[in-house]
Amino acid sequence: MSQHTLRLVSYDLCPYVQRSIITLTEKNVKYEIEYIDLGSPPEWFIKRSPLKKVPLLIVDDKHDIFESAVICELVDEITPGSLHSGNPVIKAQHRSWIEFGSRILDKIGALYNSKSEKSYVECLKELASSFSRLNDIVVGPYFAGDTFHMVDAVYATVFRYFDVMDSYFTFDIFEDCDKVNAWRLKVAQRPAVQTAVLSTYQTRLENFFINKNSYLSTQIHP
Template sequence: MSTEIGRNPATAGINTAHLHLISHKLCPYVQRSVITLIEKGIPYTRTDIDLAAKPEWFLQLSPTGKVPLLRVDQQHTLFESAVICEYLDEITDGPLLPHEPLERARHRAWIEFGSAILNLIARLYSADDEAEFDAARLALRARFQRLEPVVVAPYFTGTAFGLVDAVYGPIFRYFDVFESVTDLRIFEGLTNVQCWRQALGERASVRQAVSADYPQALLAFVHARNSWLAGLCRG
């Protein structure tokens, strides 16, 4: 699968013509990178791989065996989504992270908080029984309760889209799919978070970061795990 994005005037004079993103169609960390590429108007090529049968060429490139990878000029390989996103941000105008050091560090901290949420989501869809599932669900609600007084809305800091938003768009997408089959009651009463979730769900870059069959592919992934959530989906 290859994707070409039109060049943003902000990238003029910067060699972004040879960026190759190696990815997987469901990976939320890949989605962060794609959202950033789209937001910055950076042209790139994308190749999806099967993580259950990783190609040897990929294993030779990836120190961690994980996606995403970003190949630069067919010579350099960047790994870890946070590093990739910040690199893309730094080589273009219109930064998605604040300039002031303390505020920049605060945004990075909430990005890490988002990664911890992804770990809890994995616990949710992997839970073997109702008790384990409910424990993960309540832990997720507690995380979003911590975010409620922090989020300004419609985006993390108000009207400007930033790198934190690129991280949370894929997070909320999980719940868009899961809530199509079961009521999780994670966001009840969280007005700011709900507004943020809606704004991100409507953002073009967030929507374009996955293929049209993403919901079906995610549910098929859950079904294959034979977890408690898989049983709810079948019901």
């Protein structure tokens, strides 16, 4: 429940939008969603979004809130309960790993934009190393044990890429990461995670990869 009217301006493939949607759903918040075409964003969006990025949360028709971390924190604060630990140090630690998750998203972007096999393989190695590092810290079944936190929402959007990309790889990127792999499967079962994307997500993401004309595009055999 929230006393505010919330409108989430979104792009259907955006992982940062997804983490906002997961947070809104987990916190049982009523909101409207508006998808825009990022390739040709409407004029009103360019005016309202200083970084010209989604997600943008319009609160009470007048306050424009940008940056997914800020949006998620706001949604958490204006609703009962919290997706963070009550312990400030643990909360800070989760926020640190949320940053790490955003850097993994950067690496995923570098992967699907890589033009050469060499840089593609380099990105895959960096991703495998990030998951291996995560494996040392994950408690299981969720990041910090039995409770779903905001950090879990962030990684759910990271893992979703691999539901589509796994079939392009000749190896299992999670092979040596038993805890991360179990965590990945666990968050994928969460209803808020499942409903954070449209039913067309897989096909749209695959087409997005194909249109990149990158090394990854050549690995796709639909």
